[in-house]
Amino acid sequence: MESPFKADILSGKVALLTGGGSGIGFEMSTQFGKHGASVAIMGRRKQIIDSAVSTLQSLGISAVGFEGDVRKQEDAKRVVESTIKHFGRLDILVNAAAGNFLVSAEDLSPNGFRTVMDIDSVGTFTMCHEALKYLKKGGPGRDSSSGGTILNISATLHYTASWYQIHVSAAKAAVDSITRNLALEWGTDYDIRVNGIAPGPISDTTGMSKLAPDEINSKAKDYMPLYKLGEKWDIAMAGLYLASDAGKYINGTTLVVDGGLWLSRPRHLPKDAVKQLSRAVERRSRDSPVGVPTSKL
Ligand code: COA
Secondary structure, three states, X not given: OOOOOOOOOOOOXXXXXXXXXXXXXXXXXXXXXXXXXXXEEEEOOHHHHHHHHHHHHHOOOXXXXXXXXXXXXXXXXXXXXXXXXXXXXXXXXXXXXXXXXXXXXXXXXXHHHHHHXXXXXXXHHHHHHHHHHHHOOOOOOOOOOOXXXXXXXXXXXXXXXXXXXXXXXXXXXXXXXXXXXXXXXXXXXXXXXXXXXXXXXXXXXXXXXXXXXXXXXXXXXXXXXXXXXEOHHHHHHHHHXXXXXXXXXXXXXXXXXXXXXXXXXXXXXXXXXXXXXHHHHXXXXXXXXXXXXXXXX
């Protein structure tokens, strides 16, 4: 789909994306590149990174890839520094690396819980920590008036509660806290905007195939009135909005991009029935004196 944004909105910017070689991260790498950014991608699997970089380069995007695991502070530091060495500056950090699997709380080991917390929450903080000195206003390659920006990929799972997702719900709740606290502290001190994006179910992603296999999808459509899948493109467009000057006054927000899905509830009464019931209740309460027990109405 054609982007509604001008092709130069990220011109001259350098973006580093963890998990930038596949899924939502790769679509963001592609769209950021198509809108003028130079792109560095970080991931654990060399093959994926290499193939993503050649695809980006074939689109005319200035791209480089670095192997690394966000759970290792030394990897985070090395990748941030390599990005600076390669491109000379850093303007946008996207934390898209994530780990997930479906498991009931009673079957999840503390190490399984910790693994997802380590990737999603601690990994996000570690990347922010290592990138700070390059993102702050007056940092290397930046002028003294403007800082860079951070985007944390979150979820909506923890807004209520989600079956078989205790580890990810906890991890993404922490990510949202990181987003707000850094927005406060680093926004104030260093002019760094920190925002998040909470995608709903996005087609053609590892997350979707792991968390909602086809048999669940078809059932979900029956009881979720707003159920429809989003596209990776939808998340990338939200990312462009938040990372570009279009979002220059947005700080500390996690933008939900899910078509309203997290608000979905099963309909407990058909629409026609509610009209009749509601009118009948109104009539009864008009005709009955106040104080009559409801059981008598
Ligand atoms: N069900 C229950 N527990 C699981 C599990 C599953 N499907 N998969 C992993 N675990 C547990 C392991 O048993 C282990 O705990 P233990 O030591 O108590 O047995 C712990 O999690 C770590 O597993 P391990 O396979 O060593 O982790 P890893 O570092 O190799 O992989 C994952 C990390 C598990 C998150 C893996 O799924 C991954 O790499 N994911 C990245 C891609 C991804 O998930 N993308 C989707 C984004 S939404």
